[in-house]
Amino acid sequence: MSEEIKVDKVMDLKGLPCPMPILKVTKGIKEVEIGQVVEVWSTDPGSINDFPSWARTRGHEILKTDQNGKVTKFYIKRLV
């Protein structure tokens, strides 16, 4: 049983290659409050490694990663 994650903002970054997904999410996460969750859709294969690196460095938490075909969904909780 997976727990339902309450999402506060959805960012559709499909079709954007590096470095755009990381740049967009850096701006996007500032638009939610600390403790809220952003759901990001990316088709950039680099994102699978990039998002965890970014989150670790910036101090955010990736609650869940869903890969479905070419699209990967990241659920990122803003912590700082």
Next chain:
Amino acid sequence: MQNIEAQIEDLRSQIAAIDKKIPSDKISMIVFSGDMDKVLAAFVIATGAVAMGMEVVMFFTFWGTPILRDKKKKVGGKDTMAKMFGAMLPKGSCEVKLSKMNMGGMGTAMMKSLMKKKNVASLDKMIEMAQEFGVQIYVCEMSMDLMGFKREEMIDYSNMSYCGVATFLEQAKDSKIQLFI
């Protein structure tokens, strides 16, 4: 008791001295190359570094300098050599070429159309992003003078100033990462 206080004071000043030696979360880049691919990589790293929470400074020198010229701006009062350099070097980021497979401009044109098709940001767009993200750009004054470029013909970029080697070294000394591109 007094002895302990003196020791604490001593430790405090030592910590302050060590603190000064720890580099900041900063990246300093020298952009020497005037090749489209290399400069694009420089801007991808620069904007990425801001996304990672770092401060970024870019120093444009030699062949990197003409990339920051504005195609639309015209300046007069140049001598023959400056005019020659001005005509031969790319006028802005739209005119720079690939370091490999340029093939008389054909390769660069093909790469640009491929980048468009694959949604990869152009150099122009990356410079715009860098400005938005607050990347600091320094331009080498010596290169400007050597190639006869005037400040009035450079792009409008909010965080741009002109400097010499000492400014770069001061920043580089305080950076965790230094790159030469």
